[in-house]
Amino acid sequence: MIVHDMTFSTHFDFVAVPPYNFKLTVHKPAGWSLLTPFEVFERGTLWTVLRVPSGMVFGLKMKSEGTVDAPRVSCLAYSGHRLATNQRTELYETVKWMLSADEKVNDFYALANNDSLVRAITEDLYGMRRTKQPDVFSMLILAVTLQMAPIVRSNQMMELLIKQYGEKARFDRKEILYWPSAQTIAETSVAELKRNCKLGYRATFLKAIAETIQNGFPSVHELEKMPPAEAKLKLMELKGIGEYSADIVSPHSGFALDVWSARIFHMLFFGSEPKSPRDVIPKLKKIAEARWGEWRGYVFLYVLHDLDRLSKRLSLKLTDA
DNA sequence: GCGTCCAGGTCTACC
DNA sequence: GGTAGACCTGGACGC
Numbered sequence: 307m308i309v310h311d312m313t314f315s316t317h318f319d320f321v322a323v324p325p326y327n328f329k330l331t332v333h334k335p336a337g338w339s340l341l342t343p344f345e346v347f348e349r350g351t352l353w354t355v356l357r358v359p360s361g362m363v364f365g366l367k368m369k370s371e372g373t374v375d376a377p378r379v380s381c382l383a384y385s386g387h388r389l390a391t392n393q394r395t396e397l398y399e400t401v402k403w404m405l406s407a408d409e410k411v412n413d414f415y416a417l418a419n420n421d422s423l424v425r426a427i428t429e430d431l432y433g434m435r436r437t438k439q440p441d442v443f444s445m446l447i448l449a450v451t452l453q454m455a456p457i458v459r460s461n462q463m464m465e466l467l468i469k470q471y472g473e474k475a476r477f478d479r480k481e482i483l484y485w486p487s488a489q490t491i492a493e494t495s496v497a498e499l500k501r502n503c504k505l506g507y508r509a510t511f512l513k514a515i516a517e518t519i520q521n522g523f524p525s526v527h528e529l530e531k532m533p534p535a536e537a538k539l540k541l542m543e544l545k546g547i548g549e550y551s552a553d554i555v556s557p558h559s560g561f562a563l564d565v566w567s568a569r570i571f572h573m574l575f576f577g578s579e580p581k582s583p584r585d586v587i588p589k590l591k592k593i594a595e596a597r598w599g600e601w602r603g604y605v606f607l608y609v610l611h612d613l614d615r616l617s618k619r620l621s622l623k624l625t626d627a
Numbered sequence: 628g629c630g631t632c633c634a635g636g637t638c639t640a641c642c
Numbered sequence: 643g644g645t646a647g648a649c650c651t652g653g654a655c656g657c
Contacts, residue, residue, distance in 0.1 A: 454649080454650090455650095455651080455652090456652090456654090458652090458653070459651075459653070462652085462653095500650075500651095504651060504652075505650075506649075506650020506651050506652095507648095507650050508649095508650075509650085
């Protein structure tokens with residue numbers, strides 16, 4: 307395992323566009339991690355690991371020093387060597403971008419005036435912002451391991467991949483494990499990936515994806531500059547990446563329905579279980595686009611992090627999936 | 628303890 | 643262009 311001993315640190319802080327709830331944004335209610343499953347969140351402070359698009363790895367210690375209506379985020383970044391000016395600039399810009407600090411969501415909140423579901427979720431999770439992972443390969447690992455597996459098994463595959471082939475960052479008296487690089491997976495055989503990480507047929511996909519990325523693939527910023535449909539098609543050129551996985555990985559806010567979330571949105575739209583969740587996905591996507599337009603990705607995010615309270619509000623069993 | 632089923636998609640062959 | 647069937651594996655379940 308590659309170990310990064312990070313003894314150099316640099317501090318910066320920045321304001322975010324209100325309303326902005328730092329805790330809800332970096333430590334979301336459903337428990338999904340911001341950057342790595344092994345990050346630590348304690349008493350309002352997050353210790354995590356970031357790989358910026360140019361490839362450098364940083365340890366991050368972040369906390370809020372403001373309020374939801376006057377938000378300010380403090381960030382202490384650790385590295386293995388003193389940073390050049392351009393490296394510091396990339397780090398600063400990437401962190402702000404990752405946390406959607408400059409994103410204006412007024413139009414999303416305005417939907418609450420005429421949409422009771424949006425009203426409920428924005429009341430419950432006021433100030434929560436979407437986040438973006440600048441490391442495309444880690445998102446591709448997530449997407450591939452989520453395919454055709456119960457969540458317990460997906461977590462098992464991800465943890466094995468990180469523990470066997472990932473990287474370790476040591477900083478601020480913490481040790482945080484991080485996703486493997488595309489280079490490491492490209493240099494590992496399919497048989498070894500299958501054996502060590504219980505990936506099954508997904509090992510072939512992951513190896514092929516890693517090799518494609520090594521040979522040259524758009525960065526997350528380049529994907530973001532493309533029209534959403536073009537970025538999605540580019541991602542779908544990768545072996546094992548279909549429509550659902552591309553929606554998860556794309557930096558454009560998507561409506562990535564799988565059979566689990568399709569069941570939830572069918573319950574929300576129609577109050578009943580779908581007979582075949584997979585078959586209703588295209589129909590549900592059309593309804594969401596017509597109802598919420600460009601903000602459907604935000605609705606998706608808020609709903610999936612608000613299932614407990616929504617279930618009570620609407621008297622629906624949304625959390626049994 | 629053992630056998631069976633199937634999961635938070637995607638690819639391929641075939642029509 | 644649409645649609646079955648196959649795909650790794652291990653946890654859940656029934657017996």
